[in-house]
Amino acid sequence: xxxxxxxxKLVSLAKRRxxxxxxxxxxxxxxxxxxxxxxxxxxKRNVKDRWWHAMVQAREDIEGLDAAILMHPxxxxxxxxxxxxxxxxxxxxxxxxxxxxxxxxxxxxxxxPSKVPGEHAACDLTEPRxxxxxFKTFMGPVExxxxxxxxxxxxxxxxxxxxxxxxxxxxxKIPFGIAQIGxxxxxxxxxxxxxxxxxxxxxxxxxxxxxxxxxxxxxxQWRALRMQWHHDLGLTPSKLRWHEHGPTELAHYAKAAxxxxxxxxxxxxxxxxVHNRTDFDLARHQEYSGRKLEYFEQATGERYLPYIVxxxxxxxxxxxxxxxxxxxxxEVEGEVRVVLGFHPAIAPIKAAVLPLTxxxxxxxxxxxxxxxxxxxxxxxxxxxGAIGRRYRRQDEVGTPWCITIDHDTLTDRTVxxxxxxxxxxxxxxxxxxAGWVAERLGRPA
Ligand code: ATP
Numbered sequence: 001x002x003x004x005x006x007x008x009k010l011v012s013l014a015k016r017r018x019x020x021x022x023x024x025x026x027x028x029x030x031x032x033x034x035x036x037x038x039x040x041x042x043x044k045r046n047v048k049d050r051w052w053h054a055m056v057q058a059r060e061d062i063e064g065l066d067a068a069i070l071m072h073p074x075x076x077x078x079x080x081x082x083x084x085x086x087x088x089x090x091x092x093x094x095x096x097x098x099x100x101x102x103x104x105x106x107x108x109x110x111x112x113p114s115k116v117p118g119e120h121a122a123c124d125l126t127e128p129r130x131x132x133x134x135f136k137t138f139m140g141p142v143e144x145x146x147x148x149x150x151x152x153x154x155x156x157x158x159x160x161x162x163x164x165x166x167x168x169x170x171x172x173k174i175p176f177g178i179a180q181i182g183x184x185x186x187x188x189x190x191x192x193x194x195x196x197x198x199x200x201x202x203x204x205x206x207x208x209x210x211x212x213x214x215x216x217x218x219x220x221q222w223r224a225l226r227m228q229w230h231h232d233l234g235l236t237p238s239k240l241r242w243h244e245h246g247p248t249e250l251a252h253y254a255k256a257a258x259x260x261x262x263x264x265x266x267x268x269x270x271x272x273x274v275h276n277r278t279d280f281d282l283a284r285h286q287e288y289s290g291r292k293l294e295y296f297e298q299a300t301g302e303r304y305l306p307y308i309v310x311x312x313x314x315x316x317x318x319x320x321x322x323x324x325x326x327x328x329x330x331e332v333e334g335e336v337r338v339v340l341g342f343h344p345a346i347a348p349i350k351a352a353v354l355p356l357t358x359x360x361x362x363x364x365x366x367x368x369x370x371x372x373x374x375x376x377x378x379x380x381x382x383x384x385g386a387i388g389r390r391y392r393r394q395d396e397v398g399t400p401w402c403i404t405i406d407h408d409t410l411t412d413r414t415v416x417x418x419x420x421x422x423x424x425x426x427x428x429x430x431x432x433x434a435g436w437v438a439e440r441l442g443r444p445a
Contacts, residue, residue, distance in 0.1 A: 006265040010323055011194055013338070017397050019043065020195060024076040032191030032198045034316075042348035042378060044202075044319045047233070050346065051204045051313070054229055055179045062177035062206065063170045067158025069183055070139070070149050075157050078288035079281065080252055085153060088128035089189050100189045101128040120319070133186045135199075135339050148167055151185035156310060158182070160281045161205045163306075164293060174306055176294055177208040177217065181315065193266055195316045202315035211297070212279065216256070217308045219276045223258055226274055226311050230260060233318070234343030235325050240265040243270070253280040260313075262321045271321050272313035279305040322346060326398060331391055332423070340398030341421055344441055350377040351397045351437055354390050356406040358383055363429070366405040369415070373434055377441065395420055400440075401435060 014020040022029040036044055054268035056064045076082050095111045114121040135151040138144070152158065159178045166178050181204045192198045210218045223242075230240055245257040256277045259270040285356040286293040293337035294303045302348045326340040351373060353364035363383060373379040380399065382390050387404065391440065394402050414427045416431040417436065428436050 005259060006220055006327065007194060010327060013327075013396065014194075016322070023215050032188070033200055034195050034198060039348040040319070041073060043322065043342075043346060046346040046348065048202075048204060048315050050233065051229070051315075052179070052181065052220060054232075055177075055204075055206050055311075061172065061175065062179050062208075063166050064171060065159055065166060065180045066182060066272065067155065067161060067162060067180060069152050069185075071152060071157060071161070073149055074288055075161060075285075076134065076150050077229065078282070078284040079157050081150075081153060082132070084252060085134055086132050087131040087189050089131040090125045090128050091432060092123035093124060094124050097123060098189060099123075099125075103190065114295050131187075133188065135185045135187055141149070144440070152183075153186050154184050154312070155182045155203045155205045156179050156312065157281070158209060159205070159255065160285055160308075161289075163207075163282070167295070175208065175210045175214070177202075177206050179206040181205075195320045196264070196266075197314060201317070203312060203313045204315050204318075205310065207277075208309040208311075209295070210309060212307045215276050215278070215307040215309060219256055219274065221276050222309050222311055226272060226313075227260060230262075230318075233322060233346065234319060234341075235262065239325065241268065243268070251275070253277045262325075264321075264324055271317050272311065274312045275312070277308045277310050279307055281308060282306065300330065305343065325400045326371075337392060337395055339395045339420065342398035342400070344400040347398045347400055348378065349380045349394070349397060350441065351401040351403055352380045352382055352390070352399050354381075354387065354402055354404045355383050356387060356404055360407065362405050362407070365409055369403065369405065369433060371431060372436070376434060377437060391418065391423075401437065405430075 017039060017278070019040035021037055023033035023035050043156045056062050068384060088286050090099050090104065091097070092107065092109055095109045097107065099107055107125070108120040109123040110120060112121040134153050137151065138147045138148050138150055139149045159180055163279045181202060183200060184203050188197055188199055191199055208222060227240065231237055239262055241261050243259040243261050245254070245259070250257055254275045256276040258274050260272040261268045262271050274438045286305070293305060295306050296303050322342065323325045326342045328339050328341060330337050330339065353366050353370040353373065356360040366381070366383070370379060370381045382393065384390070391402055400420050402418045404418065406416065409415055409430060413430050415430050415433060416425050417428050417433070418425045432436065
């Protein structure tokens with residue numbers, strides 16, 4: 001499979017089978033904004049649930065939060081976003097294409113031939129202009145400077161300004177963390193690659209508050225845990241790697257930063273960042289709000305501003321990673337079979353119930369099993385067409401198990417369970433199916 005082709009295939013499969021649609025498609029679409037269809041919303045929710053389970057539910061030292069998208073405008077002055085959340089924008093004077101100067105590889109102008117026949121000359125670029133990525137809007141009826149509010153460009157700030165509230169309410173002690181999943185907005189100059197870089201997206205962020213001096217130790221711990229999480233999602237380990245931010249890449253707030261990168265068809269790209277943000281954010285909010293944000297450590301009687309280790313992943317980006325990593329085509333009996341080989345815990349549909357025929361009482365038995373299973377896990381019922389075709393339809397959306405009800409079921413009360421990857425089949429008692437599936441799903445997704 002030509003690698004470049006993979007993204008086109010994914011976009012087309014995603015639309016056809018209801019994972020992701022272009023936003024406002026009937027109006028010709030809105031640039032780099034996407035909607036999740038029935039299977040996509042289930043897949044993305046499973047990714048988020050797994051994150052929440054690992055980061056909040058399974059830990060005693062992390063609390064959850066859901067802060068509002070709109071925040072006091074001073075937050076973004078304190079955080080440095082008003083002054084510094086900019087990307088350098090360059091235009092080509094000839095073809096009018098727009099680029100991010102820091103991501104510019106080798107821009108070729110489609111309108112200017114080069115000296116080499118059949119090739120295009122380099123774009124004629126303007127000087128970079130700094131462009132703020134925050135979406136601005138107005139609160140209340142009057143569109144004036146005093147009423148400006150921003151759509152948050154990251155969820156982290158909602159955590160920082162709530163850190164004392166959470167600390168007091170939860171009676172946690174440092175070290176402890178606050179986790180949040182929510183929308184963020186960035187007016188990206190060059191969005192693209194499907195749901196990789198969009199203007200509206202969801203982040204899964206956790207901020208871990210630690211005693212200064214212990215920050216690098218925690219940073220290393222969180223690095224290890226976060227990489228493990230991606231492995232546990234079922235992603236191919238050889239397609240994951242670390243990228244360390246060099247001195248020129250480090251954000252203004254960071255002491256150390258590493259990205260987890262995945263090897264997409266369009267190259268190695270960041271899917272999550274782990275950052276040591278020091279006490280930068282709390283110090284700034286303390287300064288701008290005038291409110292003391294120090295922590296009082298009872299054991300030592302000391303007061304200090306905690307350091308923060310952040311883990312920041314994009315829910316949409318991880319969902320794209322899961323889709324790209326799961327996609328494969330194989331030849332089976334002379335035909336191409338498309339499979340999304342999801343880890344069962346994140347597969348949108350866990351099992352399909354398939355009566356072999358629509359007669360002889362098979363549908364009644366199948367419907368009974370379907371009703372029983374769908375109370376516990378997402379299942380799909382399909383009685384249309386040849387059984388091989390029905391298997392293929394499930395393979396294509398990554399359903400791990402197909403359960404077929406046939407004539408033997410009527411006499412011996414067993415069904416066939418066919419496994420998606422190896423395509424092996426086993427006979428299981430119809431009363432054991434729910435337990436069989438639950439056992440293989442293990443921990444709730
Ligand atoms: P980039 O350099 O690619 O613009 P960034 O370094 O600014 O990204 P962070 O601010 O560290 O990204 O954001 C943390 C995570 O949020 C990223 O790893 C990514 O998964 C997600 N993310 C950031 N921007 C976008 C976007 N425009 N669309 C989708 N996800 C995004």
